[in-house]
Amino acid sequence: MPLTVGDLSESELLKRIFPRLPWAATTLVGPGDDAAVVAAPDGRTVLSIDTLVQDKDFRLTRPNGFLTTGYDVGWKSAAQNLSDINAMGGRATAMVVSLTLPPRTPVEWVESLADGLAAACEHLGAEGCGVVGGDLGGGTEVIVTAAVTGTLSGRAPVLRSGAKAGDVVALAGTVGRAAAGLDLLETVEDLETIREDELVLIGIQCRPEPPLGAGPAAAEAGATAMLDVSDGLVRDARRIAEASGVAIDLDPEALRPFAAPLLEAAQLLQADPLSWVLGGGEDHGLLATFGRTVTLPNGFTAIGSVLAGTPRVTYGSQAPASSGWDHFAH
Incomplete structure (x- = not known):
């Protein structure tokens, strides 16, 4: 024993x-x-x-x-x-x-x-x-x-409340992979039948890889707002929008490459890979906003814009279908 x-x-x-x-x-x-x-x-x-x-x-x-x-x-x-x-x-x-x-x-x-x-x-x-x-x-x-x-090594902390109209929304790390991995774990009856790419997604669900170092680099570059994407891109972007009193519009074309590694798993599970990108959070990517003239630090990709208006998040100017994870609603 x-x-x-x-x-x-x-x-x-x-x-x-x-x-x-x-x-x-x-x-x-x-x-x-x-x-x-x-x-x-x-x-x-x-x-x-x-x-x-x-x-x-x-x-x-x-x-x-x-x-x-x-x-x-x-x-x-x-x-x-x-x-x-x-x-x-x-x-x-x-x-x-x-x-x-x-x-x-x-x-x-x-x-x-x-x-x-x-x-x-x-x-x-x-x-x-x-x-x-x-x-x-x-x-x-x-x-x-x-x-x-x-x-903080002498720097000011980057809060959720500093985003301004005209800022660029940028992401470091990945989104959607851990969520896809979770669905594979919960759905596939025999994991020996799945492909190597899908095993990678399960690995990210079990052992996420947040982009440490990107936070201090973003702060050094002048990020106006920032948070960890733990509950989904849409839900966490909304947290920045509400804290900052702005609207955020996510760019579908900019987010499409984040869905590419999820296509095989989506086909297997008959799922929409963009639902993982927009609603999955356990990759622990880093979402930040920067002034439009700022050169984005290495590892960040522009994925949207900060707009004036009622705090909300849109996806290509439309309401997104996926809202993210709520610990008490689920």
């Missing part, structure tokens, strides 16, 4: 986890005391928190038998939190992680989660960010909560 969380004490489990986690460069007091102490050279701290709940944000086992690994959940937890710091124009510096675990959870799965956290920080480019502490608790389902601190 595999070793489970219920077979170990809290301290024994922590001894298996902490050596696997990255060390934060800003750490003054790390794990072992009641709280961590980290340096804040900028004098300001950017702070974000996100939670992943079993059977709400991930399934341990899909109906088709696909198993979500601890590595996947650890990676995803790190990625979505690092993306929020990126969206403020900051760089992540430290992370605390809270785990709620049923006693039957295999210890190997928890160790894999720690490995996924560490790998995401390294692979995505969150240099110097590490886990400085957290909490362990028991429960009936797996819940992973991570809070991340960040630094």
Whole structure:
């Protein structure tokens, strides 16, 4: 029988986890005391928190038998939190992680989660960010909560509320791929029958790759507003529009290339790939607005315009069919 969380004490489990986690460069007091102490050279701290709940944000086992690994959940937890710091124009510096675990959870799965956290920080480019502490608790389902601190390195934070009429709307990273991957996981009965391109989409759903570094670059270039696309391009663009008191029009021609990698999956599932592009958010791309005379930083693609008028989002001047994800409506 595999070793489970219920077979170990809290301290024994922590001894298996902490050596696997990255060390934060800003750490003054790390794990072992009641709280961590980290340096804040900028004098300001950017702070974000996100939670992943079993059977709400991930399934341990899909109906088709696909198993979500601890590595996947650890990676995803790190990625979505690092993306929020990126969206403020900051760089992540430290992370605390809270785990709620049923006693039957295999210890190997928890160790894999720690490995996924560490790998995401390294692979995505969150240099110097590490886990400085957290909490362990028991429960009936797996819940992973991570809070991340960040630094602005002397720059002003980029808020959602600064977009102005005449600005260009631009996107860094991808949209729609994670949503397509989720639909494949939920729909295809035998994953061995699908093509390599579709497996890539499933990989992005399990291990998203937000464009870290694009946030600070956008801030340096003078981005007027910015956010992480976590709930869908239309829904998150609307958040900028409402915060800034402007209208946003998305350009269908500019968004068409984002749908190209989704065509095979759309054909298999008889779906509209643009519904994933407009409504899918878990790629954690970065949406920003820039003055029209600004040269867009590397990695950004112009996808629309900011207009004067009642806050709204249109797609080619028409109401979009896809509205995005709402945690309580779904």
